[in-house]
Amino acid sequence: MTDNVENVMLSLQANTPVDQGAAVDRTNILDEFPYFGAPHAAPIVD
Amino acid sequence: MNYFQNRNVTAIVMEVPTQSIGDPAATVRAWVTVSLCGHAPEAQMSRWGLPLITHIFITDPAVQDDYNRSLPAADVPRFSQTVADALARVTQLADSTDDPAAYAQRVVARLFPTTLPYSWIRRPRLVSQASMVAL
Numbered sequence: 001m002t003d004n005v006e007n008v009m010l011s012l013q014a015n016t017p018v019d020q021g022a023a024v025d026r027t028n029i030l031d032e033f034p035y036f037g038a039p040h041a042a043p044i045v046d
Numbered sequence: 047m048n049y050f051q052n053r054n055v056t057a058i059v060m061e062v063p064t065q066s067i068g069d070p071a072a073t074v075r076a077w078v079t080v081s082l083c084g085h086a087p088e089a090q091m092s093r094w095g096l097p098l099i100t101h102i103f104i105t106d107p108a109v110q111d112d113y114n115r116s117l118p119a120a121d122v123p124r125f126s127q128t129v130a131d132a133l134a135r136v137t138q139l140a141d142s143t144d145d146p147a148a149y150a151q152r153v154v155a156r157l158f159p160t161t162l163p164y165s166w167i168r169r170p171r172l173v174s175q176a177s178m179v180a181l
Contacts, residue, residue, distance in 0.1 A: 013103065013133060015149055
């Protein structure tokens with residue numbers, strides 16, 4: 001669940017490693033169901 | 047009550063006991079749809095099995111609509127050439143393979159039908175960047 005799916009699919013498309021630099025927020029991942037934490041309030045501003 | 051009001055829904059998690067799936071050696075291929083329902087004639091508006099198929103592999107809006115209203119059983123005859131063409135075009139631009147068409151066919155064979163595979167024995171995974179090189 002910590003994989004950046006955009007990196008995976010873009011790398012597959014280009015046949016070369018692509019890393020956009022964005023990372024999954026690991027603090028929101030739980031060890032048990034439902035595995036993801038509470039939904040984010042919108043809007044999210046980096 | 048709308049639990050999702052003012053929220054971004056980025057994941058919907060459903061947990062099913064593996065024993066309920068059946069043959070542990072079998073591969074289950076999952077996919078979901080989103081449909082208009084209730085206030086209009088019911089119509090499938092979107093489907094999902096693998097991520098970003100209509101974002102990076104199918105770029106023509108008309109073909110995206112066609113894909114979203116179709117079933118995975120139609121993937122190979124209706125969309126494999128579109129995806130193969132996109133793959134060949136990008137790898138040619140990236141100059142990342144000597145044979146863009148052959149690479150495209152290998153990727154299409156791995157992605158199609160565009161459903162999420164799950165196997166009790168072989169845990170679900172897409173293609174990591176490391177294994178991608180081996181394609």
